Amino acid sequence: MTDPTRTEPTGFDGNQPQPPDLWARTATETEAKKAVSSTPGWERELLEKLVLGTLAEQRAARRWRNFWRFGWLALITLIIWAAWQRDLSSTSKSTPHTAVVDVKGEIAAGAEASAEFVVAAMKSAFEDPGSQAVVLLINSPGGSPVQAGMINDEITRLKAKHNKPLYAVVEETCASAAYYIAAAADEIYVDKASIVGSIGVLMDGFGFTGTMEKLGVERRLLTAGENKGFLDPFSPQSATQRGYAQQMLDQIHQQFIEAVKEGRGERLKATPETFSGLFWTGQQAVDMGLADQYGTLDYVAREVVKAEDVIDYTRRDNVAERLARKFGATFGETVLRGMRSAPALR
Template identity: 55%
Template sequence: MNDQLTNSQTGEAGKPESNWERQLLEKLATDSLREQRLRRRWGIFFKFVFLTVIIFGFYYFSDYATGEMENLGHHTALIEIDGNIESEGAGSAHSVIPALNRAFADPGSVAVVVRINSPGGSPVQAGMINDEIVRLRKEYQDKKLYVVVDEICASGGYYIAVAADKIYVNKASVVGSIGVLMDGFGFTGIMEKLGVERRLMTAGENKGFMDPFSPQTEKQKAFSQAMLNEIHQQFIDTVRAGRGKRLKETPEMFSGLFWIGSKAVEMGLADDFGSVDSVARDVVKVENIVDYTQKEGLPERVLKKFGASIGSSAASTILKENVPSMR
């Protein structure tokens, strides 16, 4: 009887203890669910804010990059070409030509100034930009296009410059380098010493003639030289067409040499000394300068920042090997 009483009391005493544990577990579970809901709501909120910022950024920067300008009044249009003349970047035809078209088409632009700071690059890109300048000058005969040279305007950069009405330089600017090159490496000697065998299979006897691990025949060298000579002659013809009687030709003018600005003016490679500001002020007579340069958009900057362009950059580097260049 005493045992029964004891068990009964223990059971009755255990109920509150069991209820207390259950209530604690329920409270912990409820708090956990509430915390998860709050965390999920804050996550949604921050994602919404981030998405809003991204959308605004795309809208703002894409609008800025297209150069949509209104109510600017009379102004001097400026386009900058800074760096190598390549298929991508500020020196590409894809970037420069749309900027040129906007600058010429804008009724408020009195003249166009192209500031060049480039050691050269692709003859294809330079040729495309040169052709477009010539076309626009014919279409908008009331608007002049002037080139202002910064530090350097050589090779492909000068190929573009000769399409201008006039070229202005600094006395110490580097101008010229009217020539074409195609460079690469050959590793056949090293491979022989190391006992490395090159196994290259092609369909077409000359398909792999620029392969750096294979010997180059005299016929292939002659073919490459003939191609370079032809591109060089195109360059010379373009310079003569652009500069005309202003050129004071010498045997070295088209040899690939370059000169400082003061000598370039003497030789007729440039017209006078000046900067963007002085040309706008003293030549165009409109000091208000508006930049039409096509800027790199937000998507490109984001991709580059996070390294998404590493693969394409490596591929383009490989493809650019052994390509004729105006540098």
Template identity: 55%
Template sequence: MSDNNSQVTAPKTSQPEGWERKLIEQLATESLKEQRRKRRWGIFFKLLGFGYVGFLIASVMGYATAPGLEVTRHTALVDLDGVIASDTLASADRINSSLRAAFESSESVGVILRINSPGGSPVQAGLINDEIERLRKQYPNKPLYAVVEEVCASGGYYVAAAADKIYVDKASLVGSIGVIMNGFGFTEAMKKLGVERRLITAGENKGFLDPFSEQDPFQTEFARQMAEEIHQQFIAEVKAGRGERLKPNPELFSGLVWTGAKSVELGLADGLGSIDSVARDVLNAEKILDYTEQESFAERFAKRVGVVFGHGVRSVFPELSSRWSF
């Protein structure tokens, strides 16, 4: 007989001695491995971050790849592209710096200034013109040729006039030797909208050509006289640069634009050519090295995020910041 009061107990599973210690050691080992992995990834990302910051600093400071350690004779190239203004890639600071580097190179046999510009600031164009004349005197055996591709008008031609010779494509647009100051008047629109202009000045002409006030005959005539004065300065520089090559034509300085082929007939240009043909056939140095100062990464990034919004507003609404232009 079995005893009904007897208790049945489950057999005990035997655990190896010291298993708790082994488990703790295993957990500690895995923790150390995880920490090492984190440290390695942390070092990697820090190095990556330092490299990126270094690249940004170099870009901000304007470290661009130089033309290289040239060891053979070559033609130096500088690009003047776009509107000539203090806040563009065609500013006097950028172009003059590039020209100086091109002339100073011991292996450059001549300089080509490639121009694609509709014009811009008379001041900026004049600064480039002056620097070209200075460099030509400093390096009399190193010629500078202007090569026009699409457009060389107004301030673009003011710059080109300082070159030893000007080469164009037969379909290029050349000339526009004149001065302009444009804007708008909003007085009639303000009357219809019931808007009142409240302008307080000290000096009767301080609100010179204000677009929200009635046009003042005296101020209009004064502006016209200034435009004529700057126009005469422009004409004088063209005559000094081109000399007897200019052909008599009553429309030459009227602001008209000519084709490249016609500009050669008028003496505004010397012949047809491209940067390749001028380097190969005129300078006899087919190898071309670009000395144009490049836009830094920081500048490109700033433009993308809209830092140049103000410049865009001035381009759309020139009457809000009227200024002279060629």
């Protein structure tokens, strides 16, 4: 017979403890919560913990933000320093060498082929005691006659001051303002397929007066001075205004012609077409006296200058300037430049 008052262990092992009483534990937790909630100031203590936790998270987030900011700043500084060091190292060699300055792309203020950059590079090249000669490596369709004239004048001055020769080496194109610059060189070397010449001046734009009349649009332009708005594309152009613009272009063209004649001298075999704005191949340019002979940068350094080591003195935009343009710092200037109509050697 089994004793009804005896409690038998459950499970397979008679020594196994009894399972916990869930009802009893729930009651105990409830009583603990009541005790805590009945403790004076518990709300304030909980609020303080929440505030301190939030502040800790904010401090951690702020530290990470500062870390990334300083990281990017250090990276940009390192890039600028490396570029600066490269420029210094490229122009510090005092052993005999051939100095080269690039004239590439549009010749214009603010561009890499601006008078500011090209003249600064030429000064460094001429002043270096190790440079035996300076070579302008040209690949440009032209641009501003003002910028080209400034470079042309500075070439003449630097050659006389330092008593060093300057050669122009043409790659694909040396036209208009680019040839204005090359004309001041002691000798011009081309490839037989290079494009050379285009000795002329142009001023281009658009006229929308007829279109505006068809659309029923009225142009309201107020000026102080009867000719102040004569280049406005939405206003008609009178014969007097056209004649004035043509006179200005002819004057700039004559300045260009005189620079070419002075630079090329007796080597130039001028014809009625030479200054008409036409352009020719390098082979034709040599026959016409616009260029001297065929040659590359390596050829000139090796055979003409007799200094095979070539050092690049070209001045270019730094990283900060490129980033500023990339993010639109000069957007307004670009728009205004595009809207203006100015003479160009192209």
